Amino acid sequence: VNRLFSRPAGKILQSAPVRSLRIVPILVLTLCSAHLHPAASRQLGDAAFGEILSAYQAGRSAEAVAAFARWSPEKVESDATLSSGKPMPPWVRASVALLHLEAGLANDTFGTDAANSRVLVGTLADVEVHARRSTTIVNELAREAVRTGDQRLLAFCRLWHITASTSARLFQAPIADDPVFVLLEGRSHEFWMGPEICCGGLIEFNLLTDTDLVTRSHGKFSAQEARSAQASFRKALKLDPLLAEANLRLGHVLYLMDDRSGAEAQWQVAVRSAANRQDTFTSYLAHLFLARLYEDLGRNGAAKESYRRALTSLHEGQAATAGLARLLIETGEPEAGWSLLEHQVGSPRATAAVVDPWYSYSPIQGAWARDERLRQLRELVTQ
Amino acid sequence: VSSRLRWIIVVVAVFTSAALAAEDQPFRSGVERVRVDVLASHKGEPIVGLTGADFELFDNGVSRPVEVINSGQTVGVVVLVDVSYSALAFGSQERIPALVEAVLAAAAPRDRVALLSFGRGVRMIVPPTRDLAMVSEAARHLATLPVRRTEATALWDAVFYGAAIAREAGGRPLVAVITDGGDNASWLTPRQPSGAAWTKRAKARTIDALQGGGVAVDVIVRPLAGHTSEGLADDTYGDLLSGEIARTVGGEVHSAGSKSLKQDLAARFAALRAGYVLAFSTADSQRDGKWHPLQVRLRSRAGTVQARSGYFASTARGVR
Numbered sequence: 001v002n003r004l005f006s007r008p009a010g011k012i013l014q015s016a017p018v019r020s021l022r023i024v025p026i027l028v029l030t031l032c033s034a035h036l037h038p039a040a041s042r043q044l045g046d047a048a049f050g051e052i053l054s055a056y057q058a059g060r061s062a063e064a065v066a067a068f069a070r071w072s073p074e075k076v077e078s079d080a081t082l083s084s085g086k087p088m089p090p091w092v093r094a095s096v097a098l099l100h101l102e103a104g105l106a107n108d109t110f111g112t113d114a115a116n117s118r119v120l121v122g123t124l125a126d127v128e129v130h131a132r133r134s135t136t137i138v139n140e141l142a143r144e145a146v147r148t149g150d151q152r153l154l155a156f157c158r159l160w161h162i163t164a165s166t167s168a169r170l171f172q173a174p175i176a177d178d179p180v181f182v183l184l185e186g187r188s189h190e191f192w193m194g195p196e197i198c199c200g201g202l203i204e205f206n207l208l209t210d211t212d213l214v215t216r217s218h219g220k221f222s223a224q225e226a227r228s229a230q231a232s233f234r235k236a237l238k239l240d241p242l243l244a245e246a247n248l249r250l251g252h253v254l255y256l257m258d259d260r261s262g263a264e265a266q267w268q269v270a271v272r273s274a275a276n277r278q279d280t281f282t283s284y285l286a287h288l289f290l291a292r293l294y295e296d297l298g299r300n301g302a303a304k305e306s307y308r309r310a311l312t313s314l315h316e317g318q319a320a321t322a323g324l325a326r327l328l329i330e331t332g333e334p335e336a337g338w339s340l341l342e343h344q345v346g347s348p349r350a351t352a353a354v355v356d357p358w359y360s361y362s363p364i365q366g367a368w369a370r371d372e373r374l375r376q377l378r379e380l381v382t383q
Numbered sequence: 384v385s386s387r388l389r390w391i392i393v394v395v396a397v398f399t400s401a402a403l404a405a406e407d408q409p410f411r412s413g414v415e416r417v418r419v420d421v422l423a424s425h426k427g428e429p430i431v432g433l434t435g436a437d438f439e440l441f442d443n444g445v446s447r448p449v450e451v452i453n454s455g456q457t458v459g460v461v462v463l464v465d466v467s468y469s470a471l472a473f474g475s476q477e478r479i480p481a482l483v484e485a486v487l488a489a490a491a492p493r494d495r496v497a498l499l500s501f502g503r504g505v506r507m508i509v510p511p512t513r514d515l516a517m518v519s520e521a522a523r524h525l526a527t528l529p530v531r532r533t534e535a536t537a538l539w540d541a542v543f544y545g546a547a548i549a550r551e552a553g554g555r556p557l558v559a560v561i562t563d564g565g566d567n568a569s570w571l572t573p574r575q576p577s578g579a580a581w582t583k584r585a586k587a588r589t590i591d592a593l594q595g596g597g598v599a600v601d602v603i604v605r606p607l608a609g610h611t612s613e614g615l616a617d618d619t620y621g622d623l624l625s626g627e628i629a630r631t632v633g634g635e636v637h638s639a640g641s642k643s644l645k646q647d648l649a650a651r652f653a654a655l656r657a658g659y660v661l662a663f664s665t666a667d668s669q670r671d672g673k674w675h676p677l678q679v680r681l682r683s684r685a686g687t688v689q690a691r692s693g694y695f696a697s698t699a700r701g702v703r
Contacts, residue, residue, distance in 0.1 A: 108529070108530065108531055108532055112532075166532065166533060217579070217580065217581050218579060218581050218582075219579040219581075219582070288570075296581075318504045318505060318537075318540065318544070318570075319540065319570035320570075322540045322543050322544065322570055322571050323570055323571065325543070325547070325592075326543070326571060326588060326589060326592045329592040329595055329596070330588065330591070330592060334595055334596070337592070338546075338547045338550055338596060339547075340547075341543060341544050341546075341547030341548075342547040342548055342550070342551050344544070345499065345505050345506070345507050345544050345547075345548065346507060346510065346548060346551070355503050355504055356503070356504050356570075358568075358570050359503035359504055359535060359537060359568050360503070364533070365503065365533050365535050365568070366531075366533030
């Protein structure tokens with residue numbers, strides 16, 4: 001945790017690799033904490049929120065989350081403890097926000113709207129109770145962190161928002177001129193600019209009413225959203241020139257707009273910045289995107305090398321493996337290609353729950369390495 | 384008599400499949416080799432033990448040397464189960480075990496079967512095995528997986544991985560995909576609006592690679608709630624039909640709701656066991672994007688050969 005906060009605040013966006021070994025001491029601590037805590041032997045059952053929160057802060061997170069997740073939306077809405085408005089210390093409020101997030105994720109409702117539509121497009125006021133309550137809390141904490149200069153609290157708020165990504169709702173930054181929040185705004189615009197990313201049906205529907213469409217080799221895109229996305233990513237980079245994910249996403253928008261040289265330049269910068277920050281998510285995707293660009297240009301050797309570098313960043317990368325395998329098959333090395341695929345899903349390590357970053361690129365696909373991020377957030381609030 | 388009847392059913396199934404594939408969706412050439420599924424028979428009985436030297440193949444009237452890349456006998460099956468949000472939600476999750484059972488019922492004792500799931504990525508659930516009870520048990524577990532909204536569908540990527548495992552399973556490789564049909568996350572063929580040239584090329588490349596691998600891909604369509612499998616063709620998911628993959632690689636599409644699903648799969652497996660997969664190479668000059676009629680016959684021995692009537696050549700020049 002100390003290492004986490006020894007970095008500049010913007011670096012919290014880095015996608016931490018899944019380090020299973022690091023979980024061991026946490027598990028030990030959690031078990032010890034649960035054993036020693038006076039409430040350890042008590043079942044939370046119909047416990048009041050205060051008791052659930054105490055258990056959560058004491059390290060009994062799974063039990064506390066399960067208990068809170070069982071509450072009906074109406075009960076969460078009406079609970080006096082949650083609605084009292086009594087002033088609480090910032091990190092207690094952070095715990096409450098995180099508990100809301102975990103309960104909403106456990107129920108798979110976080111980010112949906114109150115009417116239980118699966119993909120939310122509306123405003124915060126329409127969101128299901130866990131998302132609405134916790135977003136409000138975290139946004140207040142972010143403003144407070146800026147006022148008081150509390151970088152650790154600000155880092156929590158940034159990471160919370162990244163981890164809370166589950167819907168297509170337009171992201172609204174709680175504070176101005178913060179590189180991470182500006183990046184998240186840009187990511188929303190990137191999502192809505194066109195159907196290249198997950199949930200194309202939803203976006204195509206949106207594009208039907210868009211009067212400012214541009215046609216590129218990858219399809220039709222909203223020119224306005226593309227401009228807004230680029231503006232956000234450039235602004236984020238001005239605020240934090242080493243924010244590699246902004247280079248990555250700016251490059252992606254440029255690529256979809258057929259600016260290949262611009263895209264290549266951004267991805268090369270992303271590769272360098274991500275390497276400096278050990279940002280696996282960005283490093284992997286920047287190499288992956290470069291590989292596709294080189295395939296488009298017929299530079300198969302460079303494409304293969306980029307795929308291999310992506311796999312050096314993340315051995316479990318299924319998208320890069322598939323891309324490299326197809327290219328090998330196409331270029332006269334079929335057995336090498338098929339073997340690569342077979343090894344990727346057939347080897348024992350393939351059972352690890354590592355989602356390829358490409359499958360988490362869109363905000364609606366959920367945060368990459370979410371469990372690891374939640375673990376980091378829990379560490380923050382239990383400090 | 385029953386043996387002869389079974390053989391006729393097999394011949395009809397294969398011939399119909401090949402004909403439909405040729406009509407509905409052009410058979411694309413592989414970048415390096417063109418694959419041709421054939422059935423060789425004499426007086427109604429399958430001929431076994433043939434090699435490439437026993438076949439004569441004419442591509443656009445030009446004789447081409449062929450090799451037998453697979454001669455059936457056993458089937459290496461990968462059952463690829465879609466566990467994405469749309470496939471599990473709406474009460475359809477509990478149907479997974481029965482659909483997997485339908486595939487297992489068609490498998491012979493010597494066939495090896497693997498079980499994989501896919502959503503955001505592919506997971507090996509059961510590696511290739513002859514222990515079908517183990518596969519059944521694992522399929523029942525899939526029916527209890529939590530349903531997650533963020534679980535997208537990387538269908539094309541998953542089929543590619545499934546093909547690789549099927550090739551390793553031994554025998555005639557088959558990927559049987561149980562899905563509702565929509566892809567929204569694949570790297571190999573990213574979601575694009577219908578008709579985008581880039582997308583078409585990406586799909587053609589993936590299909591070429593699948594064909595080069597000699598893997599048959601069948602799809603068992605579990606329509607979304609309120610849809611029929613036929614209705615999927617007209618819904619908003621448009622070109623993301625699951626059937627597209629199957630038809631373009633010479634596979635078959637089955638409806639999960641069909642009362643004859645088990646019989647259809649049994650006939651399909653029998654056809655795969657009785658057939659041969661031939662392959663021949665094409666020169667760059669042959670990759671003209673045009674229809675190439677094919678003739679396949681036996682060399683120096685009695686019998687007939689049933690094969691597709693032709694293929695559309697790829698235009699991918701100089702990729703090798």
